Amino acid sequence: MFSSHVTYSSKLTLYAKVMEDLFEKRDFGMYIRFINDTNTAMESWIKMYVSDYCFEIVESGKNRLEKQANEILEDSIEALIKCVKKNSLSTKDISFQVWLQNFYNCAQGIVPFSETVFDLFDMKEVEVTDFIQFEKKVIKNLEEVQKSHERIFRTGNLESLNSLVEKPHISLAKNILGCTKRCPLCYVTCIKTSDHPGEHSAPYHYPLGVAGYHDEKTKELMMETCNVLCAGELSFRNYDTYHKWYKYKDYRSVDEYYKSWNIAPNTSLEASLYWQWVFCQFYKEFAEYHMAKCNKIPLKWKNIVEEDVKNSIKIKFNDSS
Structure with a gap:
């Protein structure tokens, strides 16, 4: 199931499988746990996958x-x-x-x-x-x-894995997950290896509403990605900024951690088809969870076909399996 030779794409492949699993289960609580603590969630999925592989019946019961x-x-x-x-x-x-x-x-x-x-x-x-x-x-x-x-x-059972001196799920998590630093705005995880040089980055960013960002006047959750907002003139504030306003495009000036992230400004990089679908499925739950509103979902998001969502997972994560 997992190769001992871990490549850059193996992390993307794992992400694809997790996204598929979340898509099938359609559990808002699982999405929130994934967004808020991606590293722990991914470790749990790895343990589950390893368990399924190790405990598959192969011979004489x-x-x-x-x-x-x-x-x-x-x-x-x-x-x-x-x-x-x-x-x-x-x-x-x-x-x-x-x-x-x-x-x-x-x-x-x-x-x-x-x-x-x-x-x-x-x-x-x-x-x-x-x-x-x-x-x-x-x-x-x-x-x-x-x-x-x-x-x-x-x-x-899973306790059998914990009894091993070298626990395969922990070893795989260290090798596959790589860098676990998260975007300071939308919380997406850096896609690079654990010891990568240079800045953190991700091939895509979540719509900021999943992290609770909203218009302070209307309370509407934001549909734009970090990339889109960093190409414009809008501002944000949060706990990290001590509630001082910063323009999204000037996010690097907040502190050293914000500076360590490379968020490419691009007005065409809207939320992926997958996260558009997630937003439509759970817009009421997201609004309630973040004590905000979510009444302005784009019409094209509402018309997304589920089969297209599943196909987009493989395309987005370069999963050819």
Whole structure:
């Protein structure tokens, strides 16, 4: 489902899938959570996608994670048991500490053991006097470890992913999401990589009404994008400006964070077909949420065909799948 080779377009592809999911669910609360905290929302979607992939039944009633984990566990446990038997004290006149060191050396290529090896065996601070019984105890506990982990992976739920040392959904989120800085005006997320040089940018911006911007006289939510407004003479104020008025085209003068964003002024870059549709679907909810009004939706927005919205997602995010 996800490639280990993360490319610039993989973030766009993920966005497309999230947009499709939101489109299908048509839940205003989910849209608000996505707009207000895109990073957390995207991490949740990644976890869901990874979970669906890992727990898909692939063979003999086993899910993909269970099948692969069991194969690795079986080989590892078998190799560790061989290490135990290889270092048997029953026929060697050596101390327990020497036996333990030999076991470490043998097991290092199998699992990354540390000095807490007794935690695994449940033998912490035990005085070993009967080495044959000790070896049996170690082997029994290794077999129990295998059974325990098999049960965890068999459950097929999100907690199984959290039990892994390297959690795939977290690793993927770090690689795929890239830069998570948001436009200081409409809240759209920067599309670049996490360590990108230069300014933040996005290929499109939301209509400012989704972030609550409205005409202070009429209270009407604004339909224009940041690009359109930065090409004009209108002004804004918010918490960041300490409610002092700034022209949109002078947004960089607010502070260093605003200055770090490159919002290209362009009167033709209106809201995408997708967000026009979202606005039409939830204009009452947006107005209520932002304690504003939304009575002047353009007629062409109201006439958008849903099939065109779905197609626009693939075009907008360059998703050829």
